[in-house]
Amino acid sequence: xxxxxxAPMNLPGKTSAPAKAIATPKxxxxxxxxxxxxxxxxxxxxxxxxxxxxxxxxxxxxxxxKLAAERKSRADFEASIIDGRLxxxxxxxxxxxxxxxxxxxxERERESGEGQSPSSAKNLRTGRVGRSALLGAYSALVxxxxxxxxxxxxxxxxxxxxxxxxxxxxxxxxxxxxxxAKQKSLTLEQSQRAMIEALPGIGPQMARRLLAHFGTPSRVxxxxxxxxxxxxxxxxxxxxxxxxVLDSTxxxxxx
Numbered sequence: 001x002x003x004x005x006x007a008p009m010n011l012p013g014k015t016s017a018p019a020k021a022i023a024t025p026k027x028x029x030x031x032x033x034x035x036x037x038x039x040x041x042x043x044x045x046x047x048x049x050x051x052x053x054x055x056x057x058x059x060x061x062x063x064x065x066k067l068a069a070e071r072k073s074r075a076d077f078e079a080s081i082i083d084g085r086l087x088x089x090x091x092x093x094x095x096x097x098x099x100x101x102x103x104x105x106x107e108r109e110r111e112s113g114e115g116q117s118p119s120s121a122k123n124l125r126t127g128r129v130g131r132s133a134l135l136g137a138y139s140a141l142v143x144x145x146x147x148x149x150x151x152x153x154x155x156x157x158x159x160x161x162x163x164x165x166x167x168x169x170x171x172x173x174x175x176x177x178x179x180x181a182k183q184k185s186l187t188l189e190q191s192q193r194a195m196i197e198a199l200p201g202i203g204p205q206m207a208r209r210l211l212a213h214f215g216t217p218s219r220v221x222x223x224x225x226x227x228x229x230x231x232x233x234x235x236x237x238x239x240x241x242x243x244x245v246l247d248s249t250x251x252x253x254x255x
Contacts, residue, residue: 028166031062034201036071043159049166057197057204058092059100061162064169066098069162074106078129081137090145100147101165105158192217200241206233221246 028049032040033056040061041051059068070093072080080086093100129137141147152158195217196207213231214220228239 028063028163028170030162030166031056033060036060037155039155040159040162043156044163047159047163049163055197055201055203057194057207058089058096063101063162063166067101067165067169068093068097068099069101069103069165071103071105071158074104077104078134081129081133086137087140090141090147094145094147100145101150102141102147103150103152103158103161105152105155107153196220200245201238202242206231209233 029052030044030049031052031054032044034053035055041053044051054062056062060071061069063069070089077086080089090100090102093102138149141149150161152161192211193204193207196202196210197204202210209231210220210228211217214223225236225239225243228234228242229236
């Protein structure tokens, strides 16, 4: 299969009526997981989008209330097929967000020789994963899980795609962006963990530690800096950041 970007294979069936709003935003905003390269902030800004950073429990980019994207390098994509991570992650994404885009970023490496046609299958190597396994993975993601699959050559192409998707949802369809994306129905445990993961610098593992230490979300929120510091791996800086967010008076910002 070639390295060109491919069109989504499962566009959503229904388009909701545009939501009424006081003012129409001029720019789409994309939430980026803290662990993603800072290069995407610059590329998305250049593409006309605003960016926010947040520790996301699942997914790498939130593009609207309903749409999230996961980015994988081509090498990681193939490795995740082998060790089974791909389908576990894909299932969590599909269970969490209404629509999911999986972006496989990077070109396949040439087996050898310059000047050979990159479209020639014999001149491309698929790493440790055979062609039939790749096709099977593509089929399972699209057909079984309803995930849209794209291939991009580099971070710039990825950013261009993300910007287009965010603009389409937020500006054309007027689907809002929440600081925390509206997710599908969660269990009680997942809802409690999601509340804690919304705190600054808190990921899934630390959220579990906080809940295990304090017992309930309300006790986490009411704990002071010294009590927060008692949780393994939290530290005084992060504890102060949490209290700052919880204790500061809310001031409405312009949309």
